Amino acid sequence: xxxxxxDPQALSIQEGENATMNCSYKTSxxxxxxxxxxxxxxxxxxxxxxxxxxxxxxGRLRVTLDTSKKSSSLLITASRAADTASYFCATGSGAxxxxxxxxxxxxxxxxx
Amino acid sequence: GAVVSQHPSRVICKSGxxxxxxxxxLDFQATTMFWYRxxxxxxxxxxxxSNEGSKAxxxxxxxxxxxxxxxxxxxxxxxxxxxxxxxxxxxxxxSARGTTGGVYESEAFFGQGTRLTVV
Numbered sequence: 001x002x003x004x005x006x007d008p009q010a011l012s013i014q015e016g017e018n019a020t021m022n023c024s025y026k027t028s029x030x031x032x033x034x035x036x037x038x039x040x041x042x043x044x045x046x047x048x049x050x051x052x053x054x055x056x057x058x059g060r061l062r063v064t065l066d067t068s069k070k071s072s073s074l075l076i077t078a079s080r081a082a083d084t085a086s087y088f089c090a091t092g093s094g095a096x097x098x099x100x101x102x103x104x105x106x107x108x109x110x111x112x
Numbered sequence: 113g114a115v116v117s118q119h120p121s122r123v124i125c126k127s128g129x130x131x132x133x134x135x136x137x138l139d140f141q142a143t144t145m146f147w148y149r150x151x152x153x154x155x156x157x158x159x160x161x162s163n164e165g166s167k168a169x170x171x172x173x174x175x176x177x178x179x180x181x182x183x184x185x186x187x188x189x190x191x192x193x194x195x196x197x198x199x200x201x202x203x204x205x206x207s208a209r210g211t212t213g214g215v216y217e218s219e220a221f222f223g224q225g226t227r228l229t230v231v
Contacts, residue, residue: 033219035222040203040225040227041224041225042118042205042222042223042224042225043156043205043222044222045219045221045222048219088155088156099146099158099161100146100207100220101158102148102155102156103155104154104155105155107153
């Protein structure tokens with residue numbers, strides 16, 4: 001079942017601006033991951049943050065995790081037109097099969 | 113990072129025929145592979161989880177006789193859509209997780225997806 005909920009569902013910004021997307025979830029997790037998907041393509045893994053971590057950086061990406069609020073945010077700084085894509089959060093919980101539960105995604109449009 | 117290859121990327125088939133989609137982990141062994149389905153402008157819905165050498169575990173509401181999954185080796189899983197109908201048209205994506213204790217254990221690596229159109 002889907003437990004990740006991203007907001008906003010759609011975001012349109014000018015190139016150079018920062019983009020912030022949020023994700024909320026309902027159950028306990030081991031980790032939370034953010035993925036990017038260009039239209040009609042597969043998923044590209046962006047970043048993984050474990051449940052005992054609060055913040056993580058990767059290039060222009062910054063992810064925060066607040067397990068008390070069951071929420072995470074993805075910040076893309078200095079956005080580029082090439083960042084236009086859909087962004088999904090996915091939660092991993094439990095051991096063994098390591099299934100991911102995806103949110104509905106945020107469609108980001110960066111206007112040149 | 114690890115590479116997962118999914119083939120074909122696009123397929124058009126006639127109603128009533130069967131279609132096989134392959135998912136291969138190219139540079140690592142995948143104990144577990146996952147099959148997802150994505151409708152336009154929607155998120156990914158897990159269909160089934162397959163472990164090498166054992167039967168797949170299907171999510172509620174997914175017909176196992178219609179979506180046959182075979183995970184015969186640590187590098188290959190196949191999804192066969194049997195007797196396809198137009199409502200089966202969708203984007204199918206696989207992912208693979210590396211073996212326990214291995215370098216690629218912590219992430220699930222995704223294939224590029226297969227766009228299935230049933231006419």
